[in-house]
Amino acid sequence: MGRAPCCDKANVKKGPWSPEEDAKLKEFINKYGPAGNWIALPQKAGLKRCGKSCRLRWLNYLRPNIKHGEFSDEEDGIICTLYATIGSRWSVIASQLPGRTDNDIKNYWNTKLKKKILGLNQPKFQPPFSSLSNLSHLYTSFFDQPRKPLPPDSINFVAPQNSTILYSNTAQQHEEFHAYYPIKDNMLVFGQNDAASCSSSDGSCSQISYGAKDRVVKNEQIGFLHGFIDNPNSLALEDPLGSIFDHHKQINIGVLENSQLQYDLEEVKQLITSGGGGGGGGGLLFGDESKAEAMGMYYF
DNA sequence: AACATTCGCAACCGCGAGGGT
DNA sequence: TACCCTCGCGGTTGCGAATGT
Numbered sequence: 198m199g200r201a202p203c204c205d206k207a208n209v210k211k212g213p214w215s216p217e218e219d220a221k222l223k224e225f226i227n228k229y230g231p232a233g234n235w236i237a238l239p240q241k242a243g244l245k246r247c248g249k250s251c252r253l254r255w256l257n258y259l260r261p262n263i264k265h266g267e268f269s270d271e272e273d274g275i276i277c278t279l280y281a282t283i284g285s286r287w288s289v290i291a292s293q294l295p296g297r298t299d300n301d302i303k304n305y306w307n308t309k310l311k312k313k314i315l316g317l318n319q320p321k322f323q324p325p326f327s328s329l330s331n332l333s334h335l336y337t338s339f340f341d342q343p344r345k346p347l348p349p350d351s352i353n354f355v356a357p358q359n360s361t362i363l364y365s366n367t368a369q370q371h372e373e374f375h376a377y378y379p380i381k382d383n384m385l386v387f388g389q390n391d392a393a394s395c396s397s398s399d400g401s402c403s404q405i406s407y408g409a410k411d412r413v414v415k416n417e418q419i420g421f422l423h424g425f426i427d428n429p430n431s432l433a434l435e436d437p438l439g440s441i442f443d444h445h446k447q448i449n450i451g452v453l454e455n456s457q458l459q460y461d462l463e464e465v466k467q468l469i470t471s472g473g474g475g476g477g478g479g480g481l482l483f484g485d486e487s488k489a490e491a492m493g494m495y496y497f
Numbered sequence: 498a499a500c501a502t503t504c505g506c507a508a509c510c511g512c513g514a515g516g517g518t
Numbered sequence: 519t520a521c522c523c524t525c526g527c528g529g530t531t532g533c534g535a536a537t538g539t
Contacts, residue, residue: 212508212532212533213508213534234524249510250508250509253509254508258507285528285529287527288526299527300506300507300508300528303528304505304507308504308506
């Protein structure tokens, strides 16, 4: 037995909305407000449409203050940053861009922005992040990977000073992780990398981080991706949690709940690029490409 | 000019979450 | 607490427009 349909499909119109339908929907909502029962709305408004269709039409097109047209560089930056942080949670991303809808952003990302970033053929050792386009060599690696959903409790924890936060992918790892990093104060902080675990004895870096902890903690406004590219060798030697981290390509992802972006693009870029900063931080380069690839690492 | 292909965007669909009963 | 119903989300589809051959 399948799910009951949300409306009578046989008597419902599909496809593009006509100006008359738009006018009816607008008029009804202006009169009675958008809140209430979307399923019952079409009948009340005299529309032969599914309630879900009405809702979508209103939210994505008819609602006041909807912004159409080109995205600005600043919006591009915000979308990129948030996508790197939280993945394809378009509604969350849309909440940071007034006037833009999740559908709009999703379409923009899939058709333009992704290509804009990924389509650029950047040399591998370009100095990172001198402009937005230079994000490409970083994002290429991330976007090639399937995005994992946030674990339900990946928000709301505070990591101790000078520690590495890691989101582990198995239940057991997750348990160990939270045993090590207690949840408190209804706040998430992305940790500044532990200097010891950042650099291995041969000088290569095993981690990257985006965003400096002091900025995040101080402002409590924005969380950035804290990426982790593990080097099992250096971790085993230098990180007390190395045993947990012995899988390649683990990425810790989180975002402050109800966060508000309050940085301009330059600051966002700055945050992204300031993986280091203040007492040991992330780096980007592995010393040896073939070694990195053999170990299944990202390589920049 | 005609046809094929690609692109961009609006709309659809199915699912999970959450509230109400 | 189990079930039902609606909402909201993210992935996908379909179609007209634009571009290429």
